[in-house]
Amino acid sequence: MHTYQRRSRRWPALAELKAAVLALRVNPSIPYSGMIEQFNMIEVALARAKRERASAENRSIAIASLPHEILSQIFEILRHEDSEWIGGPGIAPSIRVSHVSATWRDIALSTASLWTAIYSSPSHDDTFYHTMINRSQESLLECTIRVEPSQDQTSAAMLAALVPSNAHRLRVLRIIAPMWFIDGCVATLRELSAPRMSQLLLHITNYNPQSGPLLSRQRIFMGGTPKLVQYDATGFDFRMIRPPLADVKILNVTSYASDTLRDALLDVALTVHALGIIIVPDTLAIFPPIQMSSLVSLELLTEPFEIITFLGMIEAPELKSLKLSVPRRSRSTSYGSVVGKFSKLLSLQMEGMLESGILIAFPTLERLRVSDMHSRPTHLGDVFDLSQDSFSTLTPRLIHITAPTRFKESIEAFCTARQSLGLSVPLFDALEDI
CATH class of the missing domain: 3.40.50 (Rossmann fold)
Known part of the structure; x- marks a missing residue:
């Protein structure tokens, strides 16, 4: 594409002005009335070109003059642009600030919220995690630990080791890993208190109920989680790892046994608003009806027999939304x-x-x-x-x-x-x- 064509597309009003001037120059023999008309066209085109230039200058405001809040928001957008909710590191933790202007650097380093979402990655070492935690100042942390079978687990273990000393700052904790890794984390979580944690997700990627239970059957966060409103325990028998559930409003679990499921439902019967259950076929036995007075949304993934059996065992007078997933x-x-x-x-x-x-x-x-x-x-x-x-x-x-x-x-x-x-x-x- 010629340079003139590129400029015309970028600056259409300027191109219009040039065309009007050229038209006047190449037609010297036009009558006076025609010249007046062309002069008017040039004036209109000139006014448009001035507005176009002014608009471009307004869009080119120096970064240093932007308010702190706008710069912070730009960083936030870049940070989450490509990241996934469940552990994709995206751009977020690796935003480098050493090579940008002093203004950008100062804004980035002083905005604690930019450094609160910490994801494990084989490329992150202990220094990286400590840097993130220090830059986040005293803001609440969102910590995601993910272990992939094909990757080195050293970095994930480093981040997991930092959880106990930062439990008082946790807002979200997610651990997506094989059974052996999560079982190793359980002991360090047992006595912890997480007073500001609102969401906990544990997902075992390789659990097999036929291969025996986890090495430990125990409760976690026994020091208390008074603000925990969402607990996701998927891919394993729920009875193996249990945080306090008294205030949970959103619960997602996998059910391998009726007694386990019944115990969980009794714990949250008065508080849970949204409930999601994956019921393993042929594992659901009838138990006495449970009153779930706050339940508004229910999702079931299982076979029709289990769906009907489960629906018959709960009393949910406020239920407004139901999702049924039947895989086979x-x-x-x-x-x-x-x-x-x-x-x-x-x-x-x-x-x-x-x-x-x-x-x-x-x-x-x-x-x-x-x-x-x-x-x-x-x-x-x-x-x-x-x-x-x-x-x-x-x-x-x-x-x-x-x-x-x-x-x-x-x-x-x-x-x-x-x-x-x-x-x-x-x-x-x-x-x-x-």
Whole structure:
């Protein structure tokens, strides 16, 4: 591309001014009235070019003149631009400030919040972690320790060793690692107090219930976690590692045994608002109903039999949102035992290997979402079958359906049949197929 063309695209008003001047020069024989018209065009183009230049100068304000708050925000944006929530180091911890202007450096080093998110990485050594902690001053820390099988664990162990001495500053602690690594951390966490920690995530990447329990069965943070509102314990038997749960409002666990699950639910029955459970098939036995008076959102990933069994064992009068994930086909089941049990349920999301009879169980639904399960497409089965039992009274309040485009035909037929029966006709929003 020629230089003139590049400049024209960058400075269109200036290019317009040049064109107007050139037009005057190459047409000396035009009448006086024509010249007046061209002079007017030049004046207009000149005014536009001046505004364009002024705008460019405003965009080029020196960094040194920007307020501290704006510079801090720029660093924050750069820091989180490419990072993932669960441990991707991204740009964040490695922002270098030695090679930039004194203003940028001073801002970066004096903004404690820039240095509070600490992620383990094979490229980080003990000096790096101490530098991050020192720069964060007394701000609350977000600490993510992740151990990959193919990577050296030395750096992760260094960061884990710093947790006890900084427990009073923890806001978030995440450990995603093999069983042996987390089991080694448990002993150091046992007596700790984390008075300001609001979120704890433990995920064992290689747990096998058939290979025996963890080396230790114990509680952690026995010194207290009065602000802990979210606990995620996935990939292992929940009974192995237990923090205080009295104030937890968000709980996500994997259930390998009914007694473990029941104990956890009893601990959080009065406080939990959002509950997510992965139930291992053929491990759920019936236990007495549990009153969960604050539960508003529930997510279950398991097979239909376990879904129905679990729903039958909780009393959740305030439940408004339910997500059901069914990873594989199983024996035919009936949802009849839970029909109308959750009188305030408004939203249902379904994914996986679905079957008929699900909608019958939830007559108060207003919003339905059908989504694909990770990289596996959802199979609807007979969910929208027009001949299913009680179709004429099915979800009378339903006003919205969201689903992949490939289900459009069956959903439109479903809506047409509802209209002919005088039922509400839901709005359909199509999702992209995977």
